[in-house]
Amino acid sequence: MNRRDTGILGEKLAQNFLKKRGYYIRETNYRCPYGEVDIIATRNDYLVFIEVRTKKSLQFGSPEESVTQAKKERLKATAQHYQQNHDNLPSLWRIDFVAVELNQPGDIQRIELIENAVSED
Numbered sequence: 001m002n003r004r005d006t007g008i009l010g011e012k013l014a015q016n017f018l019k020k021r022g023y024y025i026r027e028t029n030y031r032c033p034y035g036e037v038d039i040i041a042t043r044n045d046y047l048v049f050i051e052v053r054t055k056k057s058l059q060f061g062s063p064e065e066s067v068t069q070a071k072k073e074r075l076k077a078t079a080q081h082y083q084q085n086h087d088n089l090p091s092l093w094r095i096d097f098v099a100v101e102l103n104q105p106g107d108i109q110r111i112e113l114i115e116n117a118v119s120e121d
Helices: 003-020 069-084
Strands: 024-032 035-043 046-055 092-102 108-118
Touching: 003 024, 003 035, 003 046, 003 092, 003 108, 024 069, 035 069, 046 069, 069 092, 069 108
Parallel strands: 046 092
Antiparallel strands: 024 035, 035 046, 092 108
16 A cells, blocks of 8 residues: 555545544545645534544654644645635634554554644634
C-alpha cells in the first residue's frame, strides 16, 4: 500500500468513525485557492472542518504531530473560504483532527478524534 492509498483508506475509516459519533458528512476533499480540507461535517450546532492524518509507522512521529503550523494556517483560510462561499451554515465552527494509525496490513491500531485542534485566532 503506497502513501496515497494509505491516506485514502485513512479518510474512509475516519468518515465511518465520525458517522458513528453523530457527525453528518457534508463534503469531502474540499479544495479552494487556500488549500484543502479532508472532511467537512456538522455535529450538534457546529460546522466541523476535519483534517485526517494516517500513518503506518511512528518512526517520524504520530499522525497528529505531522500537522505543521503552515498546514494549520491553510486549514483556517480554507475554512473561512468555505463559510464565505456557502449559505445556511451553522455559525459555530471548529477544526478537528482525526489521527489514524494502521499496522502494515492496513488494520486500525488507533483512531482518535482531537476536537478544536486549531484555534480560530
